[in-house]
C-alpha cells in the first residue's frame with residue numbers, strides 16, 4: 546500500500562546529499578505516494594540534489610537561499626504555479642560559523658549570533674509565512690531540532706540557543722495556525738553523520754557517546770527520522786501539533802546510564 550501520502554504535495558527544503566535528514570524524510574514520503582518538490586542552496590549543491598529529486602520523480606527542483614526574501618518569494622510563486630497549493634513542508638536547514646561550534650559559547654560574536662539565528666531559526670517562520678497561503682485545505686509543517694536546545698551539549702553553543710528559539714517558534718506557530726488546520730511540529734533527532742554535523746567539534750565522540758548511553762544502545766538513521774517525519778506529515782499525526790518529538794534512541798530520557806553499559 547502506498548496510500549498514506551497519496552495526493553499530497555510536499556516541499557522539501559534542506560537536502561544537500563543522500564546523507565541529509567531531509568532526504569530521509571523525502572524518501573519516506575515518496576514511498577507513500579507523495580508528490581515532492583526540492584530546494585537546494587547554491588549551484589554547487591544542485592548537482593547532488595537534482596539526481597536525488599529525479600529518483601523520486603520530483604515535480605520541481607529550485608534554488609533557494611532562506612536568508613534572501615526575494616529567493617523565498619520566487620520559490621513559493623513557483624510552487625503555487627506548479628501545484629496551486631501545498632499540503633506539507635519540511636524545513637531541515639541550519640547554519641553557524643564552524644569556528645564557533647567548538648570551545649566555549651561565551652566567545653560567540655554578534656555577527657555569528659545573528660547569522661545563526663537568522664538561518665537556523667527565523668527562516669522557519671519566513672517559510673511558514675509563505676507556505677500558509679498555499680495551505681488553504683490545511684497542512685503539516687516539520688522542522689528539525691536537537692537536544693542541545695534543552696540541555697548543554699559540548700560544542701553545540703550558539704546552535705543550541707538557535708534551536709531553543711526554533712522549538713519555541715514551533716509552539717507559537719502551531720498556536721497561530723491551528724485554527725487553519727495547519728499543524729507545526731519538530732523532530733529532535735539524535736546525532737547523525739551529515740554535512741552539517743561535520744562542522745561540530747568532536748562529532749565522532751558525540752556519536753559514540755550517544756550509542757553507548759542511549760536506551761536503545763545505537764544511533765538513529767535518516768530512515769528512522771524519515772519514518773517519524775512521515776507520521777507527523779501524514780494524517781497519522783492529525784492530532785499532533787506544537788510537539789517536539791524525540792527520535793534519538795531515547796537518549797533524552799537518560800539521567801545517568803548504568804556503569805556497566807557506559808564501560809562497554
Ligand code: NAD
Pocket residue numbers: 558559560561562564565566567585586590609610611612636637638639640664689690691692733734735736737738739740741742
Ligand atoms: P545537511 O548538511 O545535510 O543539511 C543542512 C542543510 O541546510 C543543507 O542542505 C544546506 O544547504 C542548508 N542550508 C544552510 N544554510 C542555508 C541557507 N541560507 N539557505 C538554504 N539552505 C541552507 O545536514 P542535516 O544534519 O541533515 O541537517 C538538517 C537539519 O537537521 C538541520 O536543522 C540540523 O540542525 C538538524 N539536525 C541535525 C542533526 C545531526 O546530527 N545531523 C541532529 C539533530 C538535528
